[in-house]
Amino acid sequence: DADVTQTPRNRITKTGKRIMLECSQTKGHDRMYWYRQDPGLGLRLIYYSFDVKDINKGEISDGYSVSRQAQAKFSLSLESAIPNQTALYFCATSDPTPGTAQNEQFFGPGTRLTVL
Amino acid sequence: SQQGEEDPQALSIQEGENATMNCSYKTSINNLQWYRQNSGRGLVHLILIRSNEREKHSGRLRVTLDTSKKSSSLLITASRAADTASYFCATGTASKLTFGTGTRLQVTL
Numbered sequence: 374d375a376d377v378t379q380t381p382r383n384r385i386t387k388t389g390k391r392i393m394l395e396c397s398q399t400k401g402h403d404r405m406y407w408y409r410q411d412p413g414l415g416l417r418l419i420y421y422s423f424d425v426k427d428i429n430k431g432e433i434s435d436g437y438s439v440s441r442q443a444q445a446k447f448s449l450s451l452e453s454a455i456p457n458q459t460a461l462y463f464c465a466t467s468d469p470t471p472g473t474a475q476n477e478q479f480f481g482p483g484t485r486l487t488v489l
Numbered sequence: 490s491q492q493g494e495e496d497p498q499a500l501s502i503q504e505g506e507n508a509t510m511n512c513s514y515k516t517s518i519n520n521l522q523w524y525r526q527n528s529g530r531g532l533v534h535l536i537l538i539r540s541n542e543r544e545k546h547s548g549r550l551r552v553t554l555d556t557s558k559k560s561s562s563l564l565i566t567a568s569r570a571a572d573t574a575s576y577f578c579a580t581g582t583a584s585k586l587t588f589g590t591g592t593r594l595q596v597t598l
Contacts, residue, residue, distance in 0.1 A: 377531070406585070415577060415590040416532070423584075431585070463531055475520060475539075476581045480531030
């Protein structure tokens with residue numbers, strides 16, 4: 374089984390709808406991240422969490438919210454989806470080596486979201 | 490804004506040739522990582538080079554880092570069709586990574 378899973382893998386929704394993307398991990402990592410990927414723009418950080426009580430905004434958090442339900446689960450919500458939120462969304466986890474900045478991240482397979 | 494910028498944006502080579510892609514970044518770093526992404530899939534970590542290292546090898550991969558020029562290069566030797574993917578550099582802190590825009594590599598038979 375994959376260490377980082379995302380559901381759904383594909384989703385088509387309409388403008389104004391609320392949608393939730395879910396991420397689960399079995400790696401036992403405390404740190405989890407949500408990114409979006411748009412063609413030609415690389416990955417941009419939406420939110421990140423270092424534990425269940427710690428949530429931080431990333432580069433592009435407007436229009437999104439997150440919930441860290443447990444160490445293993447980190448959900449991303451679009452309260453009222455709009456077409457420019459059409460993108461590929463990735464969840465990632467990490468477990469940095471203590472005392473270092475070596476922050477290798479492990480990615481889920483992605484969710485392709487289309488907002489009509 | 491992106492911390493890293495890869496060059497070239499796209500690269501097409503034949504199997505067996507070497508592929509070189511470059512990454513430039515803007516601010517001081519603790520380390521730099523390279524990731525691979527197969528089409529539409531999640532990124533996979535390839536290699537990490539610390540700021541006090543100049544070169545690192547892993548199998549057919551060779552990464553160099555020049556902190557004075559704020560640049561890094563990834564060399565894939567003896568490329569294979571399976572190396573076809575997008576490659577991203579990422580500059581890291583203990584908190585988070587910032588990714589570049591990627592190089593799309595196409596390896597043809």
